[in-house]
Amino acid sequence: MLRFIEDLQLISPSQSVLVALSGGIDSVSLLNVLLQIHKKLKFRVFAAHLNHMLRHSATRDENFVKDLCRDLNIELYVERVNVIDFCRENGLGIEEGARKLRYEFLERAKNALHCDVIALAHNLNDLVETIIHRMARGTGPTGLVCMKPKTDDRIRPFLYIKRSEIESYAKRRNLNYVEDETNLDIKYTRNYIRHQVIPMLRKINPSIEEALFQLHLSCLMLEEHVERFIERQRTIESDRRIIFSIRELDMFQIIELIKRATEKFGERLEFEHVRQFLQHLHDSSWTLRLSKKLWLEKSFELVCVEKEHTKIESMDITHPGLYDFNGWLFKVSEDVESELFAFVKLPILLRTRKQGDRIESKKLKDLLIEARIPSFLRNEMPLVFEDDIILWVPYVYVDERLKNRIKNDNFAILNLLNDPMRFILELRKEAG
Structure with missing residues (x-):
């Protein structure tokens, strides 16, 4: 002892x-x-x-x-x-x-x-x-x-x-x-x-005790290996979702990451969930309910474990200040404060997509897919409207009128300070 x-x-x-x-x-x-x-x-x-x-x-x-x-x-x-x-x-x-x-x-x-x-x-x-x-x-x-x-x-x-x-x-x-x-x-x-x-x-x-003790030690070494792998793995975490890339990962590594993400939300990954995931591993996009309020979604090379949450569908922006639209953090000010910004005429409207939304001759849905926006972000992304016209969809579309605008007293500056997509782009870059 x-x-x-x-x-x-x-x-x-x-x-x-x-x-x-x-x-x-x-x-x-x-x-x-x-x-x-x-x-x-x-x-x-x-x-x-x-x-x-x-x-x-x-x-x-x-x-x-x-x-x-x-x-x-x-x-x-x-x-x-x-x-x-x-x-x-x-x-x-x-x-x-x-x-x-x-x-x-x-x-x-x-x-x-x-x-x-x-x-x-x-x-x-x-x-x-x-x-x-x-x-x-x-x-x-x-x-x-x-x-x-x-x-x-x-x-x-x-x-x-x-x-x-x-x-x-x-x-x-x-x-x-x-x-x-x-x-x-x-x-x-x-x-x-x-x-x-x-x-x-x-x-x-x-000697059944010794035999199972040996099994325990083998599993303990495996767990330590898994812990080291998870510590090295880059993930995007918030209070409502955990995202990671499965590119270059084997099935065991993927399941362990999903298991840990599920546990962080206080739930347990069941074998039936594992079985269904493996069946659809090579599908480009699909969704699986893990529990009453927890979802697993795959989109492109990304996997997301997401807690059910209320989404903001529209938001009027009428004056300078900070605005959080489903995790997309905007700031309206007189100065450029971000790499992603637009000159806008207040008031403007932020809203999520609706069925039938089009930009010029293309369906918005197709544009989102072309821009490789993951499916779990598409229904909460902000569309920036000015006079009922979509002028800006971050990472997807910029109207020609915005490109020609310059800073003057007629425009406010809509800065995109933070958003989940920029972290996904970093994740993709790191994953190669």
């Missing part, structure tokens, strides 16, 4: 460590080990216990933890929560709801006790059970990483230690702990995997 913590830098000198203490053998052993080494590594130890109120013995566990921490002179933070009511109100399963409440509680405890990291007692058996659960539920290779020794402010010093080793340690140290009788109830998925699935797998491979 000491070497593991030092090698992976799980705990730094002078830090305060909060142990998630259920009272079971794993968490009690973790607390004991940390107390054995805390003086050498110069960190402080605290504890937190959440009473889930799921069983009659929950109060017994709470009292046991209180007595243990008092005897060890460990400061303890305790809360009670009704998991059943919470799950019923939020439509969650007991395991999922309890996990959500537990992690929220630990953050509160960490803040209340001014701790730096939270120590969780997950061990190799827990990791194996989670891998099997995810495999059964369906996941990609990076999804099999499941847990890491360190994730943000959470550390798992026991992660690569077998439960049998922990039990042996507890016996040698004569540690007292409480047993959770629900651990034998196979109606819970994790217990079913532990007591039914793993024993059957052990008949095929007696």
Whole structure:
């Protein structure tokens, strides 16, 4: 444990460590080990216990933890929560709801006790059970990483230690702990995997834990490779969309970028979405709904993950100032302040395209395609009207009358300060 913590830098000198203490053998052993080494590594130890109120013995566990921490002179933070009511109100399963409440509680405890990291007692058996659960539920290779020794402010010093080793340690140290009788109830998925699935797998491979540990490490290395790739990849991000070029990318890289973009909007990329995407990968343009309010769209060599949002359809510009039209930022002033600008007579109208819009003899739709404007921008691009005539469509069209105008008192200057298209052009240039 000491070497593991030092090698992976799980705990730094002078830090305060909060142990998630259920009272079971794993968490009690973790607390004991940390107390054995805390003086050498110069960190402080605290504890937190959440009473889930799921069983009659929950109060017994709470009292046991209180007595243990008092005897060890460990400061303890305790809360009670009704998991059943919470799950019923939020439509969650007991395991999922309890996990959500537990992690929220630990953050509160960490803040209340001014701790730096939270120590969780997950061990190799827990990791194996989670891998099997995810495999059964369906996941990609990076999804099999499941847990890491360190994730943000959470550390798992026991992660690569077998439960049998922990039990042996507890016996040698004569540690007292409480047993959770629900651990034998196979109606819970994790217990079913532990007591039914793993024993059957052990008949095929007696070293099933080591085999899945090897799989975990391989997936962890793959995840690290993916992280480095994503850090190098240029993307355009805003609060409503993420855009990237798929030129020169393989299918795995594309899917990983879509997955990360989807996660940033709080959603999960399902296998059915991946399957549909791969079916249409070589189509020039198409749209796929990822969730109720999230869309995936491909246009030319670009992929966009976009959150549903309200679009401005028209805007009257009557006086100098700043105007945000669907992310296209204009400024009306007396001076030229941008590379893209036009001399205009106020008032002017900005509006999005409508069916049947034409410029001279051409359909606006065709002009947008010729200019390689991505489909996800076309319905919110500004058309600049003066006296009911389209004078300017940025990056697409400039009327001859604008080209011949010069700065004088009769004209205001419409500066295009910022817009999503200029970043797309940079992205295309970088992608070659």
